Amino acid sequence: MKITHSTHPGYRLNLGMTPVFKTVRIQLSFLGDLSADTVTARALVPYILKATCEKYPSRRALTTQLEQMYAASFGAGVKKIGLTQEIVFDLTILHNRYAMGFDNLLQDAFELLSELLFRPRFSDAIFREEVRLLQEYFDSQYDNKMRYAIQSLYDNMYEGEPYRLQPLGQADDLASITLDDVKQAYHAMLAEDAIHINVVGDVDASEIKELIDTYLPFGARSKPITALDQSPKPKRSSRLIAETQDVLQGKIALGFQLPVYYTTDDYYAAVVYNMLLGGGSESLLFKRIREELNLVYFIGSAYDQYKGSLMIYGGIDTAAYEEVQAEITTVMEAIATGDFDDAALAITKQVLINNLIESFDSQGAMIGRINHLSIFNKTFDTKALIARVEEIDKDDVAKIARLVQADTSFFLKGVTP
Numbered sequence: 001m002k003i004t005h006s007t008h009p010g011y012r013l014n015l016g017m018t019p020v021f022k023t024v025r026i027q028l029s030f031l032g033d034l035s036a037d038t039v040t041a042r043a044l045v046p047y048i049l050k051a052t053c054e055k056y057p058s059r060r061a062l063t064t065q066l067e068q069m070y071a072a073s074f075g076a077g078v079k080k081i082g083l084t085q086e087i088v089f090d091l092t093i094l095h096n097r098y099a100m101g102f103d104n105l106l107q108d109a110f111e112l113l114s115e116l117l118f119r120p121r122f123s124d125a126i127f128r129e130e131v132r133l134l135q136e137y138f139d140s141q142y143d144n145k146m147r148y149a150i151q152s153l154y155d156n157m158y159e160g161e162p163y164r165l166q167p168l169g170q171a172d173d174l175a176s177i178t179l180d181d182v183k184q185a186y187h188a189m190l191a192e193d194a195i196h197i198n199v200v201g202d203v204d205a206s207e208i209k210e211l212i213d214t215y216l217p218f219g220a221r222s223k224p225i226t227a228l229d230q231s232p233k234p235k236r237s238s239r240l241i242a243e244t245q246d247v248l249q250g251k252i253a254l255g256f257q258l259p260v261y262y263t264t265d266d267y268y269a270a271v272v273y274n275m276l277l278g279g280g281s282e283s284l285l286f287k288r289i290r291e292e293l294n295l296v297y298f299i300g301s302a303y304d305q306y307k308g309s310l311m312i313y314g315g316i317d318t319a320a321y322e323e324v325q326a327e328i329t330t331v332m333e334a335i336a337t338g339d340f341d342d343a344a345l346a347i348t349k350q351v352l353i354n355n356l357i358e359s360f361d362s363q364g365a366m367i368g369r370i371n372h373l374s375i376f377n378k379t380f381d382t383k384a385l386i387a388r389v390e391e392i393d394k395d396d397v398a399k400i401a402r403l404v405q406a407d408t409s410f411f412l413k414g415v416t417p
Contacts, residue, residue, distance in 0.1 A: 001016050001017065001018040001020070001360070001366070002015075002016075002017045002018070003015065003016050003017075003370055003373075003379070003380050004017070004205060005370075005373070005374050005379070006205075008209075008212075009219075009220040010195060010217075010218030010219055010220050010221060011195040011196065011197050011212070011216075011218050012194070012195065012196045012197070012374055013196075013197050013199075013208070013209065013212065014196060014197070014198045014199070014370045014371055014373075014374045015198075015199050015200075015203065015205055015208065015370075016198075016199070016200035016201075016366050016367065016370050017201075017202065017203055017204075017205070018200070018201070018202065018366075019202040020202075021095075021200070021201050021202070021363050022094065022095055022098055023092050023093060023094055023095060023201060023363065024092070024093050024094075024095055024105075024106060024109070024199065024200070024201030024202070024203055025090070025091070025092045025199070025200045025201060025363045025364070025367050026090075026091045026092075026093075026109055026110075026113070026197075026198075026199050027088060027089070027090045027091075027196075027197070027198040027199070027367050027371065028088070028089040028090075028113065028117070028195065028196075028197055028198075028216075029086055029087070029088050029195065029196040029197075029198065029371055030086065030087040030088075030189050030193040030194075030195055031081075031084050031085075031086050031193055031194040031195075031196065031223075031225050031375070032084065032085055032087070032188070032189060032192065032193040032194075032223070033083065033084065033085065033226070034080060034082075034083045034084055034085040034162050034163075034165055034167075034226075035085075035162060036162065036165060036170065038185055038188075039085060039165050039166075039167070039169045039170060039173075040134075040168075040169030040170050040173035040174070040177055041169075041173075041177060041181040041182050041184065041185035042078070042085055042087060042169075042185045042189065043078050043085075043134070043167065043168045043169040044127070044130055044131070044134065044169075044177075044182045044185075045087060045182060045185050045186050045189060046076035046077055046078060046087050046088065046089060047076060047077075047130045047133075047134075048120070048122065048123075048126055048127060048130055048182060049076065049089070049116055049117065049120050049186070050062075050074065050075070050076035050089070050116065051123075051126045051130070052120075052121045052123060052126060053115045053116045053119050053120050053121050054115070054119040054120070054121050055115045055119065056115070057121055062074075065112065069093060069094075069105055069108055069109070069112070070093070070094040070098075070099060070103075070105065071094075072091060072092060072093045072094070072105070072109065072112075073090075073091070073092040074089075074090070074091045074092075074112075075089075075090045076088060076089045076090065077090075078167040078168060079167050080165070080166070080167040081225075081227050081306060081372075081375065082163075082226055082227040082228045082229050082306035082307070083162055083163065083226040083227075083228075083229050084225055084226055084227055085167055086167070087189060087193070089113065089116070089117070090367075091109050091112070091113060092363070093105045093106065093108070093109045095201060095202055106203070106207070106211065107211060110211040110212070110214070110215040110216065111215055113215065113216065114215040114216060117190070117216070118190075120186065122179055122182070122183055122186075124179055127179045127182065131174055131177065134168065134169070134174060135171070135174050137168060138168075138171035138174075145245075145247055145249070145251050145412055146251050146253075146313065146315065148251075148412065149251035149252070149253040149313070149410050149411075149412045150253045150311070150313060150410075151166070152241070152243070152253070152410045152412070153253035153254075153255050153311065153408060153409075153410040156241050156408050156410060157255045157309075157407055157408040161229075161231065162229075163229050163307055190218075191219065191221070192221060192223050193221070193223060194221065194223050194224075194225050195218055195221070196371050196374055196375070197212060197216070198367050198370055198371045198374075199367075200363050200366050200367045200370070201363070225375055227262075227306065227375050227376060228261050228262065228263065228306055228307075229306060229307050229308075230261065230308065233257050233259065233308075234407075236407070238405075238406035238407060238408070238409065239407075239408055239409070240409045240410075240411060241408065241409065241410050241411070242410075242411045242412075242413060243410070243411070243412050243413070244412075244413050244414070244415060245412060245413075245414070245415075246414065246415055247412065247413075247414045248414060249297060249315045249316070249317070249414070250315070250316045250317060250318040250321065250411065250412060250413045250414055251313070251314070251315055251316075251411075251412040252312070252313065252314050252316060252321070252324070252325075252409070252410070252411055252412075253311060253312075253313050253409070253410045254311065254312040254313070254328070254406075254409045254410075255309060255310075255311055255407045255408045255409065255410075256309060256310040256311070256312075256404050256405060256406055256407055257308065257309055257310075257404070257405045257407050258270065258303065258304075258308055258309055258310040258400070258403055258404050258405075259308045259403060260305075260308060260400065260403065261305060261306070261308050262305040262306065262376060263376060266396075266399070266400060267305065268388045268389055268392060269392050269396040269397060269399065269400045270303055270305070270400050271303065271305075271352065271389075272345075272348055272349060272352065272389065272392045272396070272397055272400075273303070273335070273397045273400040273401060274301055274302070274303035274310065275348045275351060275352055276335065276340070276344060276345060276348040276397060277301045277312075277331070277332070277335060277401075278299060278300045278301030278302075278312055279300065279301060279348070279351075280300075280351060282344070282347050282348065282351060283300070283301070283348075284331050284334075284335065284340060284344065285299050285300070285301065285312070285328065285331055286299055286300070288327060288331055289314075289324060289327050289328070289331070293327065295316065295317075295320050295323060295324050295327065296314045296315060296316045296320075296324060297314070297315035297316065298314055298315050299312070299313070299314035299315075300312070300313055300314070301313070309407075310404060312328060318413040318414045321411060321413065332401060332404065335397060335398060335401040336398055336401035336402045336404075337398065338394045338395065338397075338398040340394075342394070345392075345393075345394060345397065349389050349390060349392060352389050353386050353389055353390070356382075356385065356386065356389075
């Protein structure tokens, strides 16, 4: 695969040119500030735009057009990268060589994106439907107790910080949000957001550039992307926040500070540390606490490269909390002193490398990777990346482990008899 990044007035073009896939995937990424004032209105924008437009005034009309484009696939959504809220539109089409006759699906794709972006149809009925669906999503978070515990951890650990915000917004906004709010967010997105156009497939760079300039004439902009949240960490002792509900299975979400970011030299060691700690079924937490002691229903860890933090999560019996907490501490201290098997580290690194190699078989994974690289002004070198992982040793991992500091823990516990 040949990967190129180029900057043009109004947008950044990221191409992954490869003959491996029979389809071409086109992704438009709008990157704006993650702000409590606009997060919910912005979250509704892609879902309203993907529903209808002036040329295709109903969901059925748009679906019919996609079917006529050899069952093209179109999606939209929102993500969070550091202090940036990313609005994404994703269109996958069959490559022209596999189409019948003289159909130019690549041109049709950019024409469709142009219609959806520049000639939207802000229907009040669609707006109300999307608000209802978003409310159902927030309601489902309460029903999904693990997700509820994690969000409760964020709300407390990042209280008062933009980083606590979900990319889909805030439930409290839905009672008062209006269609005009969404329209304002849409116009601000088009006029101000940094724009990345990502394409993966067997394409020609000059042809893609010509289609963009013809169908997606974005105006010049200079909005910076705040992809990392390196705000000062609060100085406080570790604290436990507990909540009781009528649940059969307790949930833990333990938050830690880990001041290592995607752009820092220790990033790859932090990735290896997280995988070794709780990144999968071969991790030390899983093997010790789940398989050997059978103290949890599940357990894992997640490293946040944009915030410089770490989370351990799991499902447990309420009565086992103190024992589970003690075992987690024991495992973490063992890693910090290098008291773990060389074989475990070797397996961890091999899993990471295998995951990287397998991602090349996925168009979605590749388009996400080239967009991510562009946001951080990085280039992709497979051999160099694998080498960085392979060279991580015990001392590197132990060094990361010693940086970890307990911050806030959230425990959702059941009612004890």
